[in-house]
Ligand SMILES: Nc1ncnc2c1ncn2[C@@H]1O[C@H](COP(=O)(O)OP(=O)(O)OP(=O)(O)O)[C@@H](O)[C@H]1O
């Protein structure tokens with residue numbers, strides 16, 4: 163029996179095939195791109211959507227989460243753009259804004275003029291017309307991962323951002339993704355290259371109405387020697403939306419990468435993060451906070467950290483608070499290859515269960531093939547500390563509010579490294595609002 | 602004001618309080634002394650509403666209202682305050698945020714407006730200054746990185762801000778150096794008032810030199826076994842608890 167052959171297709175799988183067949187000619191990028199897209203789609207075409215019998219998808223059955231495939235979003239009309247404008251987050255944060263409505267770049271809402279010296283921003287379609295293969299078939303990302311493959315097959319819009327050697331771009335770039343209107347699927351891809359010694363901060367936001375949308379975004383970063391990149395993400399999709407996201411970073415020698423994310427939205431989400439240490443003495447820090455309540459909300463974080471060079475360090479901290487029947491999944495794999503001596507890797511996932519019916523699954527893995535390394539991982543699942551709760555209540559703070567303070571303190575640890583005050587305040591305010599709505 | 606009658610309480614089915622009686626009138630300061638393990642902290646927790654304890658008999662009322670039927674936060678709002686023997690650390694909840702949340706929760710519950718931030722800050726600074734608590738400490742996580750003595754001072758700061766009717770101080774003097782003992786005692790004395798009662802749990806006469814009690818009780822094996830005036834504390838200091846350990850079994 164060949165495991166690759168699945169003659170029985172789900173409704174979602176057959177309509178994905180139909181949608182791709184109908185759209186493939188219209189997608190940007192010409193012949194070369196089309197070959198890459200066809201190959202990528204074939205991954206899903208052959209194997210179908212991954213289900214719980216596939217190792218990496220054991221806790222997050224994509225086939226079950228995606229019973230139907232939504233049609234590709236149309237170019238948004240004027241009223242959708244207006245609806246999107248009202249949903250734009252981070253108004254108080256000083257950043258250059260680039261806005262995608264239903265996956266399509268919205269020039270009216272975006273500011274792509276008067277770029278700083280050393281910064282270039284181009285729509286994905288322009289890049290695809292040039293070097294389609296490198297923009298679609300990324301290095302350091304498993305192209306046979308279903309979420310990546312679907313993104314490669316369908317990515318219709320996005321950005322290619324380049325920072326030239328030595329350029330420090332102080333003003334963050336806020337890529338806002340807004341879903342509104344009829345239920346749809348949207349795919350976006352943002353590729354960032356930071357030249358030697360350059361730096362950039364990307365803010366990524368995902369918001370939308372309550373429609374049953376499906377989003378799939380990919381951010382790929384190539385951080386050259388001595389360069390620095392930060393990606394700060396708010397995933398606050400509408401509660402009907404399935405959110406699939408991939409973040410892949412390749413780090414050159416002495417490069418620095420930081421990622422901080424807060425997830426408060428979506429019906430189900432999977433965030434995949436791939437770190438590829440390609441140069442010596444690079445450093446990466448990845449922090450994530452997740453809040454999920456009510457219904458059967460599902461939050462998956464999957465990390466794949468590949469240390470293949472000398473003396474690099476990676477830190478990962480994920481904090482998730484779950485209420486109702488929500489469920490979190492944390493999968494983290496650190497691989498230290500034979501050449502990666504003096505690696506310092508630490509990974510921690512903490513889950514806080516606020517109800518009897520919430521569930522947290524953690525699967526940390528270390529694969530170490532070098533002998534002179536310091537690596538550790540841990541995962542904890544706990545409930546609110548009754549002693550702390552009593553201390554707060556003994557001062558007259560009602561139980562729900564006291565719990566809120568403790569949850570905020572719990573997830574706050576993952577957000578405190580955001581050094582932009584306005585952004586950190588905005589993220590904390592979002593977490594606070596989540597807590598007050600939960601009560 | 603506080604009236605405790607025949608109070609019995611257990612933890613994990615182990616009886617700790619065994620028929621305790623105590624009456625505290627408004628304006629009075631009562632000291633409770635007693636050997637380790639006699640149940641002093643247990644009494645303070647049972648009054649404050651800690652969930653682990655099971656009250657198996659007896660009653661406790663504050664101004665006539667049944668305390669035992671209320672949740673911990675409701676008891677605080679009715680005016681009960683417990684200064685913890687071991688104040689807890691809560692990383693991630695700034696001391697200032699905690700104080701503001703507590704004060705505003707109590708104001709809201711009493712139907713008063715929340716205190717705007719500037720007015721609140723001014724109030725906290727005033728009270729904190731008097732207790733030798735710096736602004737920097739208020740920015741830190743609740744009790745995080747506080748020394749033992751600083752934690753105790755922080756308890757008194759909370760008491761001064763919340764202006765309770767009945768204050769229970771559980772070994773607030775332990776861990777304090779001589780100067781801090783003076784500062785804390787002055788903080789407590791400043792709160793002494795006609796309409797406020799105090800229950801001061803301590804092992805040492807030293808504290809009672811600063812906070813002069815009206816009545817002194819000896820607690821042993823979960824009951825008040827002797828009650829007297831301030832001179833009783835001196836007697837205990839001289840003779841220890843040997844006499845009580847034997848007879849209360
Ligand atoms: N969680 C618990 N489980 C079991 N026994 C407990 C628990 N907490 C307290 N006790 C017991 O209850 C008894 C009374 O303890 P308590 O802390 O009230 O004494 P105390 O008078 O405050 O002592 P100290 O002077 O040392 O502070 C002790 O024997 C103690 O071991």
Ligand SMILES: [Mg+2]
Pocket residue numbers: 641642643686771772
């Ligand atoms: Mg005690």
